[in-house]
Amino acid sequence: MVDTPKSAAAETRPKSGKPTLRTLADLTGFAVTTVSRALSNAPQISAETRRRVHEVAAEIGYLPDRAAQRLKTGRTNVISVLLDPHEEILGYGTSLMLGLAKALTDTPYHIIVTPNFMNDSNLDAVRHIVRNGMADGLIFSRTEPFDPRVRFLLENDFPFVCHGRTELSTPHPYVDYDNFSFAYEAARRLITRGRRKPTIILPPKRMTFSQHLMHGFMTAVREAGVAYEIPDEIHLDSPIDHIRDFISRRAGQPDAPDGFVCGGEVSALATITGMSDHGLALGVEYDIVAKQTSKLLVNIQPKVETIYEDLTDTGEQMGRVLMARIAGTNTADMQVMLKPTINFPAT
Amino acid sequence: MVDTPKSAAAETRPKSGKPTLRTLADLTGFAVTTVSRALSNAPQISAETRRRVHEVAAEIGYLPDRAAQRLKTGRTNVISVLLDPHEEILGYGTSLMLGLAKALTDTPYHIIVTPNFMNDSNLDAVRHIVRNGMADGLIFSRTEPFDPRVRFLLENDFPFVCHGRTELSTPHPYVDYDNFSFAYEAARRLITRGRRKPTIILPPKRMTFSQHLMHGFMTAVREAGVAYEIPDEIHLDSPIDHIRDFISRRAGQPDAPDGFVCGGEVSALATITGMSDHGLALGVEYDIVAKQTSKLLVNIQPKVETIYEDLTDTGEQMGRVLMARIAGTNTADMQVMLKPTINFPAT
DNA sequence: GAGCCTATTTATAACGTTTTAAATGAACCG
DNA sequence: CGGTTCATTTAAAACGTTATAAATAGGCTC
Numbered sequence: 083m084v085d086t087p088k089s090a091a092a093e094t095r096p097k098s099g100k101p102t103l104r105t106l107a108d109l110t111g112f113a114v115t116t117v118s119r120a121l122s123n124a125p126q127i128s129a130e131t132r133r134r135v136h137e138v139a140a141e142i143g144y145l146p147d148r149a150a151q152r153l154k155t156g157r158t159n160v161i162s163v164l165l166d167p168h169e170e171i172l173g174y175g176t177s178l179m180l181g182l183a184k185a186l187t188d189t190p191y192h193i194i195v196t197p198n199f200m201n202d203s204n205l206d207a208v209r210h211i212v213r214n215g216m217a218d219g220l221i222f223s224r225t226e227p228f229d230p231r232v233r234f235l236l237e238n239d240f241p242f243v244c245h246g247r248t249e250l251s252t253p254h255p256y257v258d259y260d261n262f263s264f265a266y267e268a269a270r271r272l273i274t275r276g277r278r279k280p281t282i283i284l285p286p287k288r289m290t291f292s293q294h295l296m297h298g299f300m301t302a303v304r305e306a307g308v309a310y311e312i313p314d315e316i317h318l319d320s321p322i323d324h325i326r327d328f329i330s331r332r333a334g335q336p337d338a339p340d341g342f343v344c345g346g347e348v349s350a351l352a353t354i355t356g357m358s359d360h361g362l363a364l365g366v367e368y369d370i371v372a373k374q375t376s377k378l379l380v381n382i383q384p385k386v387e388t389i390y391e392d393l394t395d396t397g398e399q400m401g402r403v404l405m406a407r408i409a410g411t412n413t414a415d416m417q418v419m420l421k422p423t424i425n426f427p428a429t
Numbered sequence: 430m431v432d433t434p435k436s437a438a439a440e441t442r443p444k445s446g447k448p449t450l451r452t453l454a455d456l457t458g459f460a461v462t463t464v465s466r467a468l469s470n471a472p473q474i475s476a477e478t479r480r481r482v483h484e485v486a487a488e489i490g491y492l493p494d495r496a497a498q499r500l501k502t503g504r505t506n507v508i509s510v511l512l513d514p515h516e517e518i519l520g521y522g523t524s525l526m527l528g529l530a531k532a533l534t535d536t537p538y539h540i541i542v543t544p545n546f547m548n549d550s551n552l553d554a555v556r557h558i559v560r561n562g563m564a565d566g567l568i569f570s571r572t573e574p575f576d577p578r579v580r581f582l583l584e585n586d587f588p589f590v591c592h593g594r595t596e597l598s599t600p601h602p603y604v605d606y607d608n609f610s611f612a613y614e615a616a617r618r619l620i621t622r623g624r625r626k627p628t629i630i631l632p633p634k635r636m637t638f639s640q641h642l643m644h645g646f647m648t649a650v651r652e653a654g655v656a657y658e659i660p661d662e663i664h665l666d667s668p669i670d671h672i673r674d675f676i677s678r679r680a681g682q683p684d685a686p687d688g689f690v691c692g693g694e695v696s697a698l699a700t701i702t703g704m705s706d707h708g709l710a711l712g713v714e715y716d717i718v719a720k721q722t723s724k725l726l727v728n729i730q731p732k733v734e735t736i737y738e739d740l741t742d743t744g745e746q747m748g749r750v751l752m753a754r755i756a757g758t759n760t761a762d763m764q765v766m767l768k769p770t771i772n773f774p775a776t
Numbered sequence: 777g778a779g780c781c782t783a784t785t786t787a788t789a790a791c792g793t794t795t796t797a798a799a800t801g802a803a804c805c806g
Numbered sequence: 807c808g809g810t811t812c813a814t815t816t817a818a819a820a821c822g823t824t825a826t827a828a829a830t831a832g833g834c835t836c
Binding site: 180193213 | 447492494495496497499500505510512514516518519520521522523526527530531534539540541542544546560561562563668669695698702723724725730
């Protein structure tokens, strides 16, 4: 036999464009099937063949065609992120996606953004994605106790991870932040500093973590036996000036709160502004403990005590969990609870 | 002929899953090719056939398989957005993407996020996307005068739109904000209010819009013949505390500036904090005019005068322009300049 | 050396779409 | 009525991959 593997095949159109399995086959002398198998490390392919194919593939920079793979396998290699307009502020969405992207490095998965323009739940988007097989997995936030999206996805056995828990009886993957501890700790600190009437600015009631925050806050308040107040008129999604105006108005009335637990940095800033309308100074007449998700507050308002929630880490965990869920791992390790980290204020 | 179109074909596996062209073919009695043509409104298909096919397609909720289309045509129907970690703050990325998504509604295009973790240019990501045909178009920001990404994309005739201009001789699509006018107007206002030594906090020098801001600022300053100052030590990407510390230090030295043009809301807040370290009050001892891209500043610091840049609109324009570029429209109408809108301060 | 196992490789057929080239048949013309 | 045109419709091939089933060839056993 004088025939080297190379001369064995080789007669195909050079065509233009990217290398395909066919190119590799011609180059190595193996059949397309063998090359495909070698690249996916199938056990039935000899070690030497595997080595050689990988070598040549790396050499010419072969990359499998996503469309062909998707068409053949039905897997999209796509993770869809539901983006809510409320997530616009302060880089919530961007941070989460950066973390997610990090977790997805070295996987074949791409992130595609599915925005929701309507103000209602993005259940329709979820339905569309599942029904038409637009993705292999779903990521979303603003979870509600009986979230219809979670329900729908569970019913259809579609992989997903949400930011926040539900109260549904079926366990499901989620990544959450320990908002109970956050609010408990925040209120404790206000009380320790001698504040006698703490209040809390909560997210809209229908979201699960609103309950957790409330519960943590109430626990601390009751333990200490101090007065408290929970405003109904505003929440974290309210326009900033509404928050500021409300705080300002309230500060002018009797028995105003002297301690604020703020679920976000923006509401903390609004609070400071509202209070200053009445000449009340942060750290003197009142204190704030706020949840910090960006670098904004720290070092700008050093007197605001903050407790950190790392959204990039959250995104990364969500990616990790979603990969596990798609791979079919059992429900263990699919519920992640991230712990608050306390930042002591610069005095 | 007793045969209705329906009974003519019809004998195929019902299979499970989504409807395909085949399903439509069976249902209407036409061949797959005809159905495909009818849906793409090819002229050679009779009006009646077109109508009927569309009707049935709508009825059963047919959606073409993206993978198959992509494989066959080579078009990906994907727009890739290069996400920079610097865009994390204040929802720059999210706003842009929401606008972009809006422009892409009713097109077959999806948005996929390609993050850049390295601190250097994302030229590598661009190369990868172009070479491996991962998208039909590209969107990115932080444009530089001789941006290597723009250069590469032009050389390869790959559709893109960047946020910001270049100084390359070849015209190319971009959407930009009139930063000259912004800085000019901002400085004018400070001077009108009687400030005698304005300063400006610029983005990193290598970005194009840094030059534009500088130019606008200098023009106003020279026209008025007032003193000025341009700090070298800090820029808009500096950590917030660096900005605050610098401002604070400077305020304690002789001849400190009494007017600030801030390219972003965060730097405005840092400035306020830094100045207050020396008991200097906004609107009394000094003034700020800041670029506003979110709702953060307005109504929180009512004394900060702001000039608005609408990032969602920017994203929408970029989407519009990119669609035109992909469709092959000529270079006319592919350079968009968005005008600043002035917000007068409350008081 | 026929028969059988095992290890490795291979040809072929899909996946759902678009494209190319060809077929059908009605209408028209002489 | 044969030939030609035109308007529609159609069959077949291809895009690049993976899955199914089959082929090849050593190495054994008896």
